[in-house]
Amino acid sequence: MAAGGGLPPRKELRSLRDPTGKEHSERVCALLTSERFGRYLRQTAGEQLRIVRGRVAREAKYDGKWVVTSNDDTLTAQDLALGYKQLMRVEECAGAR
Numbered sequence: 018m019a020a021g022g023g024l025p026p027r028k029e030l031r032s033l034r035d036p037t038g039k040e041h042s043e044r045v046c047a048l049l050t051s052e053r054f055g056r057y058l059r060q061t062a063g064e065q066l067r068i069v070r071g072r073v074a075r076e077a078k079y080d081g082k083w084v085v086t087s088n089d090d091t092l093t094a095q096d097l098a099l100g101y102k103q104l105m106r107v108e109e110c111a112g113a114r
Contacts, residue, residue, distance in 0.1 A: 030066050 033044060045066060049055050057073050058066050085097045092100075 027068070030068070033066060 029044075029048065033048075045060075045064075048066060049058055049060065057069055059069050060066055083098075083101065085101050087097055
């Protein structure tokens with residue numbers, strides 16, 4: 018399921034096409050409430066899910082960018098970025114166990 022990181026959003030949406038509208042209600046709810054995908058989806062009057070392309074386009078400009086702050090004025094932006102990347106690697110290794 019996409020809400021857990023499975024299928025890509027478009028493929029997931031195509032898989033939800035059910036003429037009765039009943040079979041996939043849990044999956045629809047999971048996508049709409051998903052932290053990852055929910056903000057990019059809307060439900061039509063016919064209860065179909067649609068991707069809100071404007072939201073996707075607006076947020077695409079932030080892909081790969083982070084906001085990192087620190088209370089240490091002696092650190093440069095490069096120092097902060099390197100420290101953050103190192104932290105991400107440590108967390109990835111710890112989660113892999």
